[in-house]
Amino acid sequence: MLYGRERERAAVDALLDGPRGGRSGVLLLRGEPGIGKTAVLEYAVAAAGDGFRVVRATGVEYEAELPFAGLSLLLATGLDRLDALPGPQRRSLEGAFGLGEAPGGTDRLLAGLATLGLLAELASEQPLLCVVDDVQWLDRSSLDALLIAARRLQAEGVALLLAARDTGAGADVGGLDVGAEADLGPLAGLPDLRLTGLAEPDALRLLDDRTGAALTGPARRRLLAEAAGNPLALVELPSTEADLASGGLALTSRLRIAFHGQVTGLPPATQTLLLVAAAEENGELDVVLAAAAALGAGADALEPAERAGLVAVGADRRFAFRHPLLRAAVLQRAPLQQRLAAHRALGEALEDGDRRTWHLALAATAPDAGLADALERTAARAEARGAHGGAAAAYERAAGLTPDRDGATRRLVLAAEAATEEGKLELAEALAERAGARTDSVFAHALLDQVRAVAQFWRGAYPAAYRLLLDAAATDIEPAHAARMLLQAFHAAWYVGEEPVATVLDRLAALPLGADEPLAPLARHLPAAVLPALGRPAGPLPDVRATAAAARKAGAESPVDLVQLCGATLVLGRDHETLELAAELTAEARAKGTVGVLPTLQFFLAEAELFHGRHRDAEVTATEGLALARDTGQAQWTSQLASLLACLAALSGADQRCAELAAAALVPGSAAPAAGEPWAHWALALLDLGRGRAAAAADRLHTLTTGPYRHHVGATRAVPDLVEAAVRLGEPERAAEPYERFARWAGAAGTPWAEALRLRCQALLGPDELAESAYRAALDLHEGAHRPFERARTALLYGEWLRRERRRTDARPHLGAALETFERLGAEPWADRARAELTATGTAAPAPAAAAGALTALTPQELQIARLAARGLTNRDIAAQLFLSPRTVGHHLYKAYPKLGIASRTELAALLRG
Numbered sequence: 001m002l003y004g005r006e007r008e009r010a011a012v013d014a015l016l017d018g019p020r021g022g023r024s025g026v027l028l029l030r031g032e033p034g035i036g037k038t039a040v041l042e043y044a045v046a047a048a049g050d051g052f053r054v055v056r057a058t059g060v061e062y063e064a065e066l067p068f069a070g071l072s073l074l075l076a077t078g079l080d081r082l083d084a085l086p087g088p089q090r091r092s093l094e095g096a097f098g099l100g101e102a103p104g105g106t107d108r109l110l111a112g113l114a115t116l117g118l119l120a121e122l123a124s125e126q127p128l129l130c131v132v133d134d135v136q137w138l139d140r141s142s143l144d145a146l147l148i149a150a151r152r153l154q155a156e157g158v159a160l161l162l163a164a165r166d167t168g169a170g171a172d173v174g175g176l177d178v179g180a181e182a183d184l185g186p187l188a189g190l191p192d193l194r195l196t197g198l199a200e201p202d203a204l205r206l207l208d209d210r211t212g213a214a215l216t217g218p219a220r221r222r223l224l225a226e227a228a229g230n231p232l233a234l235v236e237l238p239s240t241e242a243d244l245a246s247g248g249l250a251l252t253s254r255l256r257i258a259f260h261g262q263v264t265g266l267p268p269a270t271q272t273l274l275l276v277a278a279a280e281e282n283g284e285l286d287v288v289l290a291a292a293a294a295l296g297a298g299a300d301a302l303e304p305a306e307r308a309g310l311v312a313v314g315a316d317r318r319f320a321f322r323h324p325l326l327r328a329a330v331l332q333r334a335p336l337q338q339r340l341a342a343h344r345a346l347g348e349a350l351e352d353g354d355r356r357t358w359h360l361a362l363a364a365t366a367p368d369a370g371l372a373d374a375l376e377r378t379a380a381r382a383e384a385r386g387a388h389g390g391a392a393a394a395y396e397r398a399a400g401l402t403p404d405r406d407g408a409t410r411r412l413v414l415a416a417e418a419a420t421e422e423g424k425l426e427l428a429e430a431l432a433e434r435a436g437a438r439t440d441s442v443f444a445h446a447l448l449d450q451v452r453a454v455a456q457f458w459r460g461a462y463p464a465a466y467r468l469l470l471d472a473a474a475t476d477i478e479p480a481h482a483a484r485m486l487l488q489a490f491h492a493a494w495y496v497g498e499e500p501v502a503t504v505l506d507r508l509a510a511l512p513l514g515a516d517e518p519l520a521p522l523a524r525h526l527p528a529a530v531l532p533a534l535g536r537p538a539g540p541l542p543d544v545r546a547t548a549a550a551a552r553k554a555g556a557e558s559p560v561d562l563v564q565l566c567g568a569t570l571v572l573g574r575d576h577e578t579l580e581l582a583a584e585l586t587a588e589a590r591a592k593g594t595v596g597v598l599p600t601l602q603f604f605l606a607e608a609e610l611f612h613g614r615h616r617d618a619e620v621t622a623t624e625g626l627a628l629a630r631d632t633g634q635a636q637w638t639s640q641l642a643s644l645l646a647c648l649a650a651l652s653g654a655d656q657r658c659a660e661l662a663a664a665a666l667v668p669g670s671a672a673p674a675a676g677e678p679w680a681h682w683a684l685a686l687l688d689l690g691r692g693r694a695a696a697a698a699d700r701l702h703t704l705t706t707g708p709y710r711h712h713v714g715a716t717r718a719v720p721d722l723v724e725a726a727v728r729l730g731e732p733e734r735a736a737e738p739y740e741r742f743a744r745w746a747g748a749a750g751t752p753w754a755e756a757l758r759l760r761c762q763a764l765l766g767p768d769e770l771a772e773s774a775y776r777a778a779l780d781l782h783e784g785a786h787r788p789f790e791r792a793r794t795a796l797l798y799g800e801w802l803r804r805e806r807r808r809t810d811a812r813p814h815l816g817a818a819l820e821t822f823e824r825l826g827a828e829p830w831a832d833r834a835r836a837e838l839t840a841t842g843t844a845a846p847a848p849a850a851a852a853g854a855l856t857a858l859t860p861q862e863l864q865i866a867r868l869a870a871r872g873l874t875n876r877d878i879a880a881q882l883f884l885s886p887r888t889v890g891h892h893l894y895k896a897y898p899k900l901g902i903a904s905r906t907e908l909a910a911l912l913r914g
Contacts, residue, residue, distance in 0.1 A: 004202030019127030031195035034232025059137030067387030070142035086880035088593025089114035112148025120885035155891035197229020573749035643676030653828030690829030
């Protein structure tokens, strides 16, 4: 029964209304222990009634982390639907749940997308209510998968209702920082409702219903005051004047003491059984009874605890404590030897498996080589399932059980590496310090420096990460290990400056790698591709497809190891190579289910699409990539993709959207500073330039093209914009040095389009008598380069120059052609400029054209779905490609058809062919 809680009931009722209408929704309930979160969850289950299918799970505080334990409990009743999922997603969940092998391991993002697919399947016949209590205690792999699904729910008919403990002070609880205000850690961004204490009339009703006339006068008033509306406190705190006189402790501590008292009065055998149940993480009654029996407590010992209302056994034969604080109180009050005995009994009661190994490890009090080996195998299985946090815990405990010093050190190194993969940077560094203090091994110290470097990189301390990796690679280690460290160092150096980049690439080129080494082709290609862009000599540049083929043949992991090639080809202006390779690797990643690398690939692909004037394609690609990056907490690529979308918004004249995306890109993420800073500043400068704010544009562009990021792709491509802005201001000297570097870069790139841009800059900078020949030569080079936006900009500038030279008739064809292209591309500010110039020649410029085609009315996701549908793919096929549910695909098509003025797939195919 709920007392009061009108606001909470209304929120739950609204959440349930969504699935009844075919929509999905998410709500996070949060509040302090005992505040009533579980009661609201029970209200939701009751309100859902028979019209909903209900699945539920509860996080359990536990000393070990068992991969996907919470998720497997939640979805246990739906495992018969796994065959309905696309192959990679099905295999991912089968691997996560230990039902089969997932080739290449379980991709964390793919496991989340598979969770979304399975929830959608469970909702295919009737709405689904998914209830998860004590989210803060879910194992991290389960939590990540569930949150990925939560953030992509759209039209599946799923209501996801979560509850998480809120400390009231932002302290760490169960690995999650769930504070009273807005610091929700990985739960941030979910719609949330914070429960507070009951209003006094509701608190009085609850107290009177539970205590009757037993508590009156000062004791009653004092209990009301101390409970502060907390329902659990009103029910569980001492209910006499004498008992209340022992106050002064924090509310949670007093509640635990109250539970202690309730347990202490039970028979010894019942207390033993409760301890075993508290130490067992899954609530499996048969396991608890077997372990308790080994400690002398029979099944009849359960009855007193049930009669006291402390525990209950559900129809699924799972054991549940009345409240998590009661479970915690049982564990805390037990002496250490009893807790160890409970874990030992549980380990012996369980069949062979990771749970058995963990319980035996938690019971161990001395080194045990066999148990340490078993725990290392548990850690390796956790890593294969993408559960690096669980692996780190298992490796660390295995190190503590390892008799020999070198073996223990090796396992600490493995624990540090796994903690780094999980993003637990402080833990990784602490483990690295412990391991480093135990060994003189050069190789071990190099690996530990790599751990420290990765932690520094994700904090945004790029110089420190660069130096650590460079030094580690210089030690006496195998060239193959050094190559991988230098590739990481290249990534860090990219955010430090040109000299560090050149240093890393020189070292990479000098590595004595055999032809059969997987990274050898990349180690040869990167220096050849990037050093010329920095004005440094390098060997001949191999064809990127030949490099990719050689790397694959040598055993490189594709697409993960090959993604660097996409970025390298962009650095030297080989955009067509990036376009082809990134599209190929993106398709490969989708097919394999290697989803975690997709945001990186999609950033490079969207860059290449943008540079080729395919603005709408770039928007579709970057929009999907940004959603995936946010889903997986990839702060670097979230920033990069948001800033690239800001650039596209600037080109289209969407001023507010450009500003919002640039601001989002420039705000540091939880793991790294704004990696998208160069693109974001370029976007804002383009917006200024398109709107005629030359001074603001020149200031931004000068800083960008002369600062520490001047070697970045966006900064290099922004130099022609700086030249234009500086010339408009009458300050061409501001662009002189960046132009000289750009001219050298264009020469090294050796592509017609790069030379066309150099000639355009030369025409702007003068001398004036050479301007026309430069403009004409640039326009000739633009022909066949498949860069309509840049060709139109050159034509616009040439037309403007001709008009200033009073050659209006000559100017009109160029201005008209530029206007037509800008309108076709939706580049509204540039179309306005071309229209104004055309009017100034004395020709009536056409009115702004309507958006080119009905497809412009579609959102990026609608357009992406429409294109796939037009190719004949079914909703299920499209869902598999885009990591959506089939119902969501159908929902988007349902919205797209009226915008396009059509009613069927046949008409859609005809429209897109036309």
